[in-house]
Amino acid sequence: MTSASRPPLQIAITTGEPAGVGPELTAMALAGAAAHWPDARFTVFGDAALMAARARVVGVDWAVLATGVVGTAGAGSAARVQVVHCPLAAAAVAGRLDPANGRYVLGLLDGAIDGALAGSFDAIVTAPLQKSTINDAGVPFTGHTEYLAARTGAPRVVMMLAGTGTRPLRVALATTHVPLKDVPAALSIDGLVETLAIIDHDLRRDFGLPVPRILVTGLNPHAGENGYLGREEIDVITPALTLADKRGIDARGPYPADTLFQPRYLDQADCVLAMFHDQGLPVLKYATFGTGVNVTLGLPIIRTSVDHGTALDLAGTGRADAGSLIAAIDTAVSMARNRRGG
Secondary structure, three states: OOOOOOOOEEEEEEOOOOOOOHHHHHHHHHOOHHHHOOOEEEEEEEOHHHHHHHHHHOOOOHHHHOOEEEOOOOOOOOOOEEEEEOOOOOOOEOOEOOHHHHHHHHHHHHHHHHHHHOOOOOEEEEOOOOHHHHHHOOOOOOOHHHHHHHHHOOOOOEEEEEOOOOOOOEEEEOOOOOOHHHHHHHOOHHHHHHHHHHHHHHHHHHHOOOOOEEEEEOOOHHHHOOOOOOOHHHHHHHHHHHHHHHOOOEEEEEEOHHHHOOHHHHOOOOEEEEOOHHHHHHHHHHHHOOOOEEEEEOOOOOEEEEOOOOOOOOOOOOOOOOHHHHHHHHHHHHHHHHHHOO
């Protein structure tokens, strides 16, 4: 089957926290869908009236763009953009959080996940949500990454943020939303080997890299200084790299994190594996903020997201930048094309 005769890719988008910028960013991004992604169709999960109102703020005629409103995911529609209408629990005011809509946000995510697991969607893209609102609604919630892992039954997932460009910077995390004091105990030889295997596998399959090269940070300053500043490099990270090498994974390190993020190392790397959240992501976000993409590796489905939060101060003002959401959609479409075979 030629690419021209293949059915279009089906991409689900969840609009996230209704008081945040997600709804308007979705409208902005999809206004250029026909030009940017001619081989894709989009199903938007959100309140239809909210989407229309926020689209007006950014000058998008949602009634023209969203040619169909459905009650359940109808991914077989010929429409380029359609809406799965999920009614708000309470009226949404831009910039003002309301726990009454916490379960609404999870409902959007559940609908997209269920559709992707059923094969109705080739990928899902998630706009930002507010963790505190969901927790205030009485639902324990750590983050998108952990929720996706639990809902899809994935035994281990990896958070990776990526910049865009001809030589994108990619940073994956060995631990995600873990308090700093708990990071050393969260690291294990087997866990690091599994994490490296997921990165290697998904970069091959979804990003078209035949032999990914992964650079691995140490945990401690100066990568432990031969044990004088900590033994995790000696007892955990180096043994994991040895086992990964035996599995054919090109993973090197451990490198001191304060010197690794420079061109003479990164120009030869496809991904950096950092040991904890604020070790790798500040560098990535400084370099690419506003055009970066959050990718969850290790899932049975494709999921990408933005590199920023709900931006409550910008919601409803028309000043928010859709660059990261456009990049997230672009990455999801590219990954889906790779899984399809071109």
